[in-house]
Amino acid sequence: MMDVCNWDGTVSAKDFRIGALSFAQKWESLNSAFPPWSWVPCPKHSWLASHELLQEEGYLSLENICISRPNEEDIDQNSQTDPGEEETSCSEKEDDIDDATLVQSNHHELHYCDFHVVYSYTFRVPVLYLRAYCSDGRPLLLDEIEKELPACSSKELPETKWAFITQEEHPYLKRPWYKLHPCGTSEFMKLLFLGGDTAQPKLEVVLELYLLSWFSAVGQVVGLTIPCKMLNDR
C-alpha cells in the first residue's frame, strides 16, 4: 500500500465513484432539509472485456438551486422580445385572457444553478461543473453568474491559485458548461491532508474522505456548503 507521503493528491476513477455514491447516500440520509445530490449514471458502450462493462461512469448532480436573492430588483436588460414581435399581438382578435385567468403583475426573474461533480481522467481529480439559467430557461453568462455568486468572480480570486473558471464541453451532456479548472486540485488536496502538524492519516482514510474534503474547499467558491453533520459523522 502506497505511503501517504508519496500521495500525489489525485484519486482513481473507482475511488471517485465509491466516494460519490457514499457522499450522495450520506447527504440524503442526514440532510432532509437540503436538496439532495444524486448520482447520475452514464453507461458507456464499452468494447472491452465484459468485466469492464460493470465499471459504471457517472457524475454527482445537484440541480435547480435558486441563486437569486429574494428581493432583488430585476431590470431585465436582456429583454428578448424584438420590436417586430409587437405586430403579432395586435393582430389577434381573440381575447386570450378570460376572466378566470389570473394576471400577475410582478415579473420577478429568478436565477437557478445546476452543479455537477464529474471525474476528470486527465487530472485524476473531481471537477465542479456549473451552469446557471433564468426561470424561463435562458442560460446565464459568466458575468451574470458572478453577480449572484460573488466568490466566483475573477476579481475576488486573484490570490487563489487553484480557482479559475473556464468553459468547456460537459463530458457527458456535450454542451458548454462552466467549470472550476482542475489543474490546481491535486495540489490543494495534498495540502489539505498533509499540510498540517497533525499526524499523517492512513491513505485509506484519505481516499475515503477525499470527496468530502474536496467539496468543502471547492464548494466555497460557488457558495455551496456541507452541513456539519456530514463532516462530523466519522
Added chain:
Amino acid sequence: MAKEGSGSILQFAPFQSSVDEGFWHRFSSLKLNKFGIDDSPIAISGFFAPCSHPQVSNHLTLLAESLPSDSNEESSIPAFSRGNRNRCSVPGILYNTNTMESFHGLDKQGLLRAEAKKIWEDVHSGKVLEDSSVLSRFLLISFADLKKWSFHYWFAFPALVLDPPATLVDLRPASQWFTLEEAESVSAACNEWRNSSVTADVPFFLVSVGSDSRAAVRHLKDWETCQYDGQKLLFAFYDPCHLPNNPGWPLRNYLAFICARWNLKTVHFLCYRENRGFADLSLSLVGEALITISQGWREHQCVPNAVGWELNKGRKVPRCINLAKSMDPTRLAISAADLNLKLMRWRALPSLNLDILFSIKCLLLGAGTLGCQVARMLMAWGVRRITLVDNGRVAMSNPLRQSLYTLDDCLNGGDFKATAAVRSLQRIFPAVVAEGVVMAIPMPGHPVSSQEENSVLEDCRRLNDLIGSHDVIFLLTDTRESRWLPTLLCANTNKITITAALGFDSFLVMRHGPGPFNSTPDLKAEMPNSLSAVMDNLALTNTDGKQRLGCYFCNDVVAPTDSTSNRTLDQQCTVTRPGLAPIASALAVELLVGILHHPHGIFAEAEIAKSNNGGSSELPLGILPHQIRGSLPHFQQMTLVGNSSNSCTACCSTVVSEYRKRGMQFILQAINHPTYLEDLTGLTELMRSANTFQLDWDDEMEDADDECIEL
C-alpha cells in the same frame, strides 16, 4: 387567508414555461440531421412537478428528453422513464416553422382550438381516466433560426372555458380544512403516493378521508367506488403554483372534466403542494368551487372555447432566446481560444498582455514555409489580424512544407498563395481577420523596363501603405534583395520588424532595431566624409552602448543585388532541411511576443543568453535577444547582438533621409542601378579603399553570400 361564500370568479394562475437550453440544442441537431425542412408537427413531452417552494411556482419544463428519441442519435440523452416524481410528463405538440413569416402567419386560434378539441375528446372518451396527464396537454409554436442560433417560441396551455366561469365558494390552506389527525393521514398517504414509482408521476388523483380520519389516495378511475357516506372526497392534483389565493392552471381542465364526466355542480379540490420533497398541507390548498354548465357541455360535438396563450411579461408576444454563445461553433471557438490564453496567464504568466495580442495587426511578407508557420503561431498566441503578401501560386511540392496548403490548393495551376493561406486560416479559426495580397515586392538590382515602371511604383506605394497600416512586419521572403525595400520602409516608420531567413541547415531570426530617426537623442548618425570615419562607423561592436540595434542588412558589406541568377538549381529552388522553417518561425513569433511585453518595445536593448542565467532576466517571458542564429547539425542556437551600421544600405540615416527627400524616384533608382546604394552609403568607396589593403574581400564576400541569407 380564507375566502368564504364570496362567490367570486375562481381565478387560476397560468402555467409558466421553462425551456432548458438542452431542448434547443437537441432540436437544432434533429432539425439539421433528420427533419430538414419538414415542418410537420412533432409530438413532445413537457415535465412539471408539484410546487416545492412557498415562494416560487414550478414551471412546465422542456428538456432535451422532451423530443422523441431517434435511433440514429448518439445516446447521450437519457430516455426519460416514467415514475420520476420530479418529472410528471405531459403530452404536447410542437409546430416549428422554417421562416419568421410563417411563424407569424400560423393560425394561432386554429391551433389552440385543435388542441382543445383533443382534450375534449379525451374527456369524453374516458382517456383521462387512464392517463390523466392528457388534461394538461400543451402546444408550442416556434421558429428556429439556425443561422443566428435564435429561437422564437410561444407556448399555449389550452384551457376549456367554463361559461359561465366557476365561482369560488371557499379556499384555504389544507391544514386548516382537515383536522390534525386527518392532516397527518393525508400527508402520509400522499407521501406514499409520491414515493411509489407507479404513481409518483400521476398528476390527478382522489383523496378520500373516512370518518375514522384515515385517508386514502386513489386513482381517478376509482371514483365510483369511493362514493359512500361519512366521507370527505377531494379531487386532488399536483399544483405547480405557490400562491395562497389561487390554484394553478391544471385545475381548469380538471374541473371541466369533472363536470362533463360526472355532472357535479360542487367540487371540492385539493391543490397538492410540497416542501422539500414532502407533502406540505399549509402550502397546499383545499377549495370548493361551484360550476354551472350549459347544456352544450353534455354534448360531445360542441367543443367549448379555449384560452391559454402564454403571456410574455404581461404582453401577448412570443418569446425569443439567443443561444449563439453556446451553439455557434465560431463563438465557441473564440471563447475556447480566449479561455486557453487566460488559463496560460493564470497558471504561468500573470503579466501576459492579451489585449495587445488580440489587437495588433501583423503583416507577413511571404506566404511560403516561413509565412505559413508564422501565421499559425501568431494565431496560437491570440493574434487575430493577419495579412499575407505573396505573388506566387501554390505548387505541388508546397503542401508538404508550407503548413497552410493542401493538395486542393495546387490543382488547376494552383491558387494564389495569399488567397489560399487566408482561406486556410479561416478554416482553422473562423474569427481570424485575415487578408491576402497578391503582389510582388520590388527589388533592387532587378532592373525594370520603362513600361513596367508604373506598376512597380504602384507596388511600392502599395507596400508602403500596407506597412503603414500594420503594427508588426515579418520579412519571410526567399531572397535577400526582396527584404530591402520593406526594411527601408519599416525603418522609416519605426515599425516592429522581424526577419527570418534560412540556409540549408542554419537559420537566422532577428528583430530590426528602430529606424535612424525617432530614436534616442544620443544617437548621431553622421554622413561619413572620410575613409577612417567610414571605417569607424562600420565597426560592428561599438563602445557606445546606446547605439541602435541593426537591421538585416547592417551586417552586409555588399548591397543587395541579384542573388537569383547564375545560381545552381538547388540553391535557386531554396531547399532547406524541413525542420528549420518551423523552428525559425516559432522563434520569430516568440521574439515578437517578447518585444510586445518589453516596456521599451522596439527600442529594447539586446540581451544575450548566458549559461549561468540565474534569474538575471526580470521579464517573465525571459530575455529579449537581438539575433538568434541556429544550426541544425550541431543542434545549437546562439543569441547575438549586431548594432546598426552607418553604411547600411537599408536603414542608415543617409538612405532613409534620401528616401524621405525623393520618395519613389529614389526607390526606382535603387531598383534600376545595381551600385547606386553602395555609392550612396559610401560602401563603394570603402571597398575601393579596402582593396588597396589587399584583404581578401572577394573570398569573404562569396562566403558571406552563401552563409546566411537564402531561403
